[in-house]
Amino acid sequence: MLITRETKMSLKILARNGVRSQHISTARIIPARRWSSSISQQPGSDSVRFPGAVNSKFTSKMAFLKASDLPAIPTYRVMDSDGHQVDKARPAPDVTNEEALTWYKNMLSVSIMDVVMFEAQRQGRLSFYMVSAGEEGITVGSAAALTPDDVVFAQYREAGVFQQRGFTLKNFMSQLFANDNDAGRGRNMPVHYGQNYPRMHTISSPLATQIPQAAGAAYALKLQDLQNPNRDPRIVACYFGEGAASEGDFHAALNIAATRSCPVVFICRNNGYAISTPTLEQYRGDGIASRGVGYGIDTIRVDGNDIFAVNEAMKEARRLALSEGGRPVLIEAMSYRVSHHSTSDDSFAYRARVEVEDWKRRDNPIIRLRKWLENQGIWSEDQDKQTRDEMRKAVLKEFAAAETEKKPSLRDAFSDVYEEITEEQREQMAELKRILETYPDEYDLRPYKDGIKGLD
């Protein structure tokens, strides 16, 4: 039932309209490609008039749709694992050398930061950390197709989206160390970044809550942009893992986005594991992409190790999302979580070390783009080594600066909830002050800006 649509760059987007015109017959499996001929072979069959299945035809042959009979959705790819273009007949990726180098450096910077910060947590200098190793191509490549006014809802493994959208090492480190330079005033646990502009909603831990929020935000943007035809229309990009897609919120969000025609691109990072749950136990269908079609949403599966494929799919998805007055799109980006889930996890308790080593050797979005750059003659081993050294130094410098920076004022534990501090909050501040003053040996207030005075 997976109907592909020709696009200029032969993206196999499963089109909502395609599905509508080549609909599911009542109680009969008909692969989409053979649909029209099957119809003509059924004299006497008539159109179904039920309001819930307007394009269906009656059939006298009873057959259940079987997922196992359907071909798996293909995975779109531009570049092979040696950094060569797969289809030589098509035009080269629509990217300048400068852009490709920026993407490469952004992926590299995130991966170097990940190695340093994971280690820092192990040394007890940071309470928690999560890396995105193996998924940098998905995050950087997709973010590169967005405008600064587009709104992002991320899960937590999307540091590359923040990096590509201008988040600096100082921004990352200030949040990780919850210091006075953090825009969130140190209120969130590490890696729960947020940014006012380019628009990035603050990450929140309860899985999948961002998905219906993204659909709602996209609806709001659509209404605002309709009222203001002079502004460039905006989309929402919403990221989540295949594990989060098992939450009810995922289904509610896709359905409301489809029925309300919301300009939102859902990007599922399918990395094979949700902490210890492998995809084999997570679902029985054809990944997450097959669900998009069920909701009437244009859907594509891409090779997440191929930054060109991700970027092209995202550009086209953005265009589709803004077409026909707004519509949702689903991208399932395939990858492998080479890291532990977080610093609180030891993944070798539930998967073999050799499986991970095998994946590391087999493919990687950073190595793949590096090979492409080298094949183009615009990057060399010496440049690579020098860049890595410089980046590591820059990470360590910002790390040291952020670690010693003051923590926000204690007052910030109360501010930004209401426009003004309320009478009740004032009482709570006084109570906190009393406790801190009564037990000075239990609470070290030296790291906090203004110390106890912050509560005055």
Ligand SMILES: Cc1ncc(C[n+]2csc(CCOP(=O)(O)OP(=O)(O)O)c2C)c(N)n1
């Ligand atoms: C509602 C909810 N249930 C459970 C958790 C605990 N939890 C945190 S991350 C995670 C796995 C999520 O996997 P996935 O969405 O595939 O993303 P990935 O970590 O692979 O990037 C779980 C179960 C949570 N944070 N929220």
Ligand SMILES: [K+]
């Ligand atoms: K996952």
